[in-house]
Amino acid sequence: MTAQSPPDEAFLYEQLATTISKLIDVGTLKPGDRLPSVRKLSKKRGVSISTVLQAYRHLEDCCLVEARPQSGFYVRPQVRNRPTEPQITAPPLAVTEVEVSDLVMKVLESVADPDVVPLGAAIPSPDLLPTARLNRVLASVARRAGPEINTYLLPQGYDPLRQEIARRALDWGCSLSRDDFIITCGCLQALSLCLRAVARAGDTIAVESPAYFGVLQLIESLHMKTLEIPTSPRDGIDVEALERCIEKEAVTACLVTPNFHNPLGSLMPEAHKKALVDLCARHQVPLIEDDLYGDLYFEPPRPKSLKAYDRDGNVLQCSSFSKTLAPGYRIGWVAPGRFAPEVRRAKLASTISTAAPLQMALAEFLRQGGYDRHLRTLRRAFANNLERMTQAVGEYFPEGTRATRPLGGFVLWVELPERVNALALFREAVKHRISIAPGPIFSSTGQYDQCIRLSGGHSWSDRIEQALQTLGRLAGRKTGGE
Numbered sequence: 001m002t003a004q005s006p007p008d009e010a011f012l013y014e015q016l017a018t019t020i021s022k023l024i025d026v027g028t029l030k031p032g033d034r035l036p037s038v039r040k041l042s043k044k045r046g047v048s049i050s051t052v053l054q055a056y057r058h059l060e061d062c063c064l065v066e067a068r069p070q071s072g073f074y075v076r077p078q079v080r081n082r083p084t085e086p087q088i089t090a091p092p093l094a095v096t097e098v099e100v101s102d103l104v105m106k107v108l109e110s111v112a113d114p115d116v117v118p119l120g121a122a123i124p125s126p127d128l129l130p131t132a133r134l135n136r137v138l139a140s141v142a143r144r145a146g147p148e149i150n151t152y153l154l155p156q157g158y159d160p161l162r163q164e165i166a167r168r169a170l171d172w173g174c175s176l177s178r179d180d181f182i183i184t185c186g187c188l189q190a191l192s193l194c195l196r197a198v199a200r201a202g203d204t205i206a207v208e209s210p211a212y213f214g215v216l217q218l219i220e221s222l223h224m225k226t227l228e229i230p231t232s233p234r235d236g237i238d239v240e241a242l243e244r245c246i247e248k249e250a251v252t253a254c255l256v257t258p259n260f261h262n263p264l265g266s267l268m269p270e271a272h273k274k275a276l277v278d279l280c281a282r283h284q285v286p287l288i289e290d291d292l293y294g295d296l297y298f299e300p301p302r303p304k305s306l307k308a309y310d311r312d313g314n315v316l317q318c319s320s321f322s323k324t325l326a327p328g329y330r331i332g333w334v335a336p337g338r339f340a341p342e343v344r345r346a347k348l349a350s351t352i353s354t355a356a357p358l359q360m361a362l363a364e365f366l367r368q369g370g371y372d373r374h375l376r377t378l379r380r381a382f383a384n385n386l387e388r389m390t391q392a393v394g395e396y397f398p399e400g401t402r403a404t405r406p407l408g409g410f411v412l413w414v415e416l417p418e419r420v421n422a423l424a425l426f427r428e429a430v431k432h433r434i435s436i437a438p439g440p441i442f443s444s445t446g447q448y449d450q451c452i453r454l455s456g457g458h459s460w461s462d463r464i465e466q467a468l469q470t471l472g473r474l475a476g477r478k479t480g481g482e
């Protein structure tokens, strides 16, 4: 949706696609059924032919329908052997010191080699990003800028960029002004500033289990401790389990990813989000939200941010442009609520401010429009990648393998049958020039040694399909399947 277009108009085709996908979901439209002709549906729904075509193409990108030349659009056969979903996690409910950094370094080294098939890192492939346009905007901003491009900005960042982000906050259900934001060096710095603003060394931070390894490393480096909370691969953190923990343990803060969690891909239902925000407010436990993947939903509407339910400034909302637009720019933000003075001080003490030219270029890119169009294309690509990846896991991995069914983002969490050890599989995969993220890096309590995370950030290709076939074969050997 461009900044000017009203949401209803801009999302008409998405609404139509959602209606049809629901019909497929409930079996009203079955595999092999022909969709109504474009002309007929356009007449029936009172929408333009191009809207119907766009809706059908969207469904095609989501692998739900296929176009047959000269014949029309048909419901595709659903993923054969779709793996069962993993169960809700059950970490030991114990406060733990964190030590994951050495292992994470090994995984990151395996990803850096361009000859390796990149299933290990949750990075959007450069060919899916509008880098050429960003380069042009950056060059023109640099040409036109005055001396302010080459000086320190205030810690809170470049005003026009904060203004653009505040405009986008409406999509997450928030009415915020530019003064509510502090620009950061990526989402990870935003999370780091928040942790430093609300907790000290020795304090306990409640996190989902599994949790993004960058967060675990952060907690490790700040000499804080984690308390891993059971988390559903579908609905996210178990709010009742968290409540029991908060009542029993001294929890200083919670850090959660409500929308398309990494690595589970889970999406908290809106009622759970509200319950979580209320719980933390009641107990005066600051709630740090990582909403990095919120814009990457496969079906509208955009899920709300926890911040949308925040009444007293207890939610610190963090995100960035790293997964959608410019991972290399390292630009993110935090809306720190009532902790703004502490977060601003932490920012001043860490990097003073974020690089001015890059903030200016991003602000100009967003001002020019077209970001929402890019997001739509990106979401379709990720939905397609994950669908194909799920299909490949169902086809090539040993019996008993489970896999998540994310409704957004671009990672798949795979639970292997009992006898497969994720670290051994990781080492063997590297020998075959394939990178994967082994489960144990997502836990401070040594869980998930049967799990791996696969990234669908790269456009689907034969090379990726073959890599998954190889991985399945390697995993099969461990189960005695070969």
Ligand SMILES: Cc1ncc(COP(=O)(O)O)c(C=O)c1O
Pocket (backbone or CB within 6 Å): 122, 185, 186, 187, 188, 189, 212, 214, 257, 261, 262, 290, 292, 319, 320, 321, 322, 323, 331, 332
């Ligand atoms: C859940 C989550 N949070 C934070 C980050 C870090 O984001 P950034 O690159 O913007 O610092 C990542 C990166 O993979 C992530 O997956």
